[in-house]
Amino acid sequence: MKEFCCPENEPNESDLRPVEGPDAEQELAALAKALGHPARVQIVRFLSRRSTCVCGEIVDQLPLSQSTVSQHLKVLKEVDIVQGSIDGPRVCYCLNPRTLRRLRALISSL
Amino acid sequence: MKEFCCPENEPNESDLRPVEGPDAEQELAALAKALGHPARVQIVRFLSRRSTCVCGEIVDQLPLSQSTVSQHLKVLKEVDIVQGSIDGPRVCYCLNPRTLRRLRALISSL
DNA sequence: TTCTTTCATCGCAAATCTACGATGATACTT
C-alpha cells in the first residue's frame, strides 16, 4: 500500500494565522459547512480510522452512488480537509492533518 | 444587565456520550451545519466576546435584516449552541458552553 | 386602551445543495 499521498504529521508545526477576525470567521464557516453533512463526516471518520491513505474503497462504506460520493469528496477537497493523489487507475485519499489542526484551533477559540 | 439566561460554566463537567459511532457522526454533522454560515459564525463570535448574555443588539452587528438574523439565531438555538430567554420585551441570548465543549470533543476526535 | 419596541413567524423568490444516471478521462491489462 502506497502512502506517498499522506502528508507528514508534524505535531509541533504551528499555524500562525489568527483565530479571530473576519478572515478566521469566514474560514471557520467554510470548514464547518464542508463538515455539515452526515456523509462527509462519515468519510472523514473513515479516513481517520485508517492511519494511512485509502485507495478506492470509500464508496463501499456509504449507501450512496459513486457519483454522489465523488461530489462529497470534492467538497472536502475544496477546503483541503481531504487530499487526493493519483495511484495508477485509482485515487488515494487522506486527511490533511494541518487543516484539521486549524479547524480545532478555530473551534477552540469560540 | 441580567444574566439569568446564562448557564453556569462548569469546566470539570464531563460529557459521557461517545465521540464515535453513527450518533456522534450525525451530531457532529448537525452542529457543523449550524456553524456553516458566515453570519452564524459571526453571531457565535459576538456572543463569545461578551462573557455575559446579550440582549437585543445582535442585529446591529450584522449587515442583514432583522428577520434574517432571527432565522440564523433559530438555527443556532435548534442545535443548542445558543440559548435565549425572555427579558421583558427583549430576548437575551448566550452561548451554551456545554454544547461548545461537546463540539470541541467531536472535532478533536477526528 | 393605544402606542411603541422587540423579536418571531409567514410567504415568497432566488440561490444552493443533494442525489442519481449517463458520460468522459485516465491508466492498467490482455
Next chain:
DNA sequence: AAGTATCATCGTAGATTTGCGATGAAAGAA
C-alpha cells in the same frame, strides 16, 4: 488496439437554504 477498472464531471430534478418585507405576538410605556 480493445477491454476493464476507477474516479470525475455533466445534466437534471427535487429538496433545502437564504434573504427580505410584511405581519403577528408579547411586554412595557403613555
